[in-house]
Amino acid sequence: MNDDTTGASPERHGDREEIARLLPAPAEWDLPHEQHLRHRDLLMHHIDHDIDHDQVARTRPTRRLLRPAVLAPATALALACAVTVGIALTGGDPAPAGTASHGAATDMQPAAALLDRISDATETRAGRTVRDDQFLYTREKARGADLTSGKAVLGPLMDREVWAAQEPGPLRKLGLIREDGETLPINAELGDTEGTPAGINRPTYHWLSALPTDTDKLLTYLYSTTPQADGRERDQAVFEQIGSLLGGVMPPRTAAALYRAAAKIPGVTPAPRARDAIGRKGLGIARDDTRYGIRTEWVFDETDFSFLGSRSYLTKDAPYGKAGTLLSSVAELEHAVVDQAGRQPTEAQRTRTERQS
Helix, strand or coil, X not given: CCCCCCCCCHHHHHHHHHHHHHCCCCCCCXXXXXXXXHHHHHHHHHHHHHHHCCCHHHHCCCCCCCCHHHHCCCCHHHHHHHHHHHHHHHCCCCCCCCCCCCCCCCCCCHHHHHHHHHHHHHHCCCCCCCCCCCEEEEEEEEEEEECCCCCCEECCCEEEXXXXXXXXXXXXXXXXXXXXXXEEEEECCCCCCCCECCECCECCXXXXXXXXXXXXXXXXXXXXXXCCCCXXXXXXXXXXXXXXXXXXXXXXXXXXXXXXXXXXXCCCEECCCCECCCCCECEEXXXXXXXXXXXXXXXXXXCCCCEEEEEEEECXXXXXXXXXXXXXXXXXXXXXXXXXXXXXXXXXXXXXXXXXX
């Protein structure tokens, strides 16, 4: 990213500041999707280029009232955002069908063995009845780094609630998000002028239920439909796409299949020191983006294998931070199915993951 704005005109400064304000704030999750910082860095570079050619003034987007990451459950947050921004930057398209690269080892390495245990435990849980006119509720604590200054500045731990609409759509209003006391509508994905349908960027319960549960078929589907930015490692993109679907209320068989699929992605390893945003230590699964030096971790309860949250951090020095710099983290606290956006679930409706560290 070009941080040197010396000699730039006030108008150029205004354009950069306005566009930076319009960018989705990082959701620590994971949110990331983590990769958000990398893509925001690249996006601002492209914004500089566009301003130089007077393109931004003609195509400046209208203000969006949500971060795309909130369309998926918790850990999705930054991850989905990162993927979306990456496509906008590079013009990268989803890989065509038949280009799956999951040549993963099928032997039971430690990460695969752990994910197999998590999958078995998940599959035995009771499913939910979710109507198309209902909303999936998620409450979490999250924090993330802001790159506006050119350096990763870690923000405070914040409370976040999301009500995600379950209508298949396409919808222009996808639900509500309440963060730090402010409640805002969730708008359709940028570019979806007719609304965003249920799908990989807006995973409803019924859409998730329709995913293949055969591991190889599911992997093939994920490798063929996960958005891809130029230069991004395909295996990492799929790992993060799976992460964006985890957490929240989801069909047990689908969750189990996603864990088994993750076990087949090359480079997935155990993360013994993994902790979520509120410090809960658990069983960790991780993968390193070696190109950009970012590690993404998932955290699971050591007793019942429930998904607790995620985090990401730098594994090598970068222009915006030193190795070890936290980029995002999320702790999942409650999930429910409710009839109205903005409505608090009853005690009977709540499923909690509030085990302390």
